[in-house]
Amino acid sequence: MLSKLFSNIHKRKTIYRGLIFIFVYFNALLTFAVIYILLDITHLGYLNDHYASSVHQGQRLDVITRSLYFSAITLLSVGYGDVTPFGLARAFAIIEALIGYLLPVIIVIQFIPSQKNEENEEDNYPYN
Secondary structure (H helix, E strand, O other), X not given: OHHHHHHHHHHHHHHHHHHHHHHHHHHXXXXXXXXXXXXXXXXXXXXXXXXXXXXXXXXXXXXXXXXXXXXXXXXXXXXXXXXXXXXXXXXXXXHHHHHHHHHHHHHHHHHHHHHHHHHHHHHHXXXX
């Protein structure tokens, strides 16, 4: 019965950490999308879609969807090459790509210590 309880605790911790991981990814994605939109509005940088016409790229809705798309593709390290950053957007794309590379490493590091700590948690559990 005790091992089943620890199994449930481990399962809850895993789900909790997974949800935090997803939340952090979506937060980073939306934050960088807003940055790209603001850079486009202030004319400090922009994202060029190589397959869309210049009229289409000037529309506000396209700026929003292109920023979300580019942010997701950059953060997840896919990089199709159909959208290219220019100006200050390049610097933010580099920062976003670096964060996209480091987030999985941070999450894996979070899961590794949990295996060692479970042995210590069994000793400190009040119902032993």
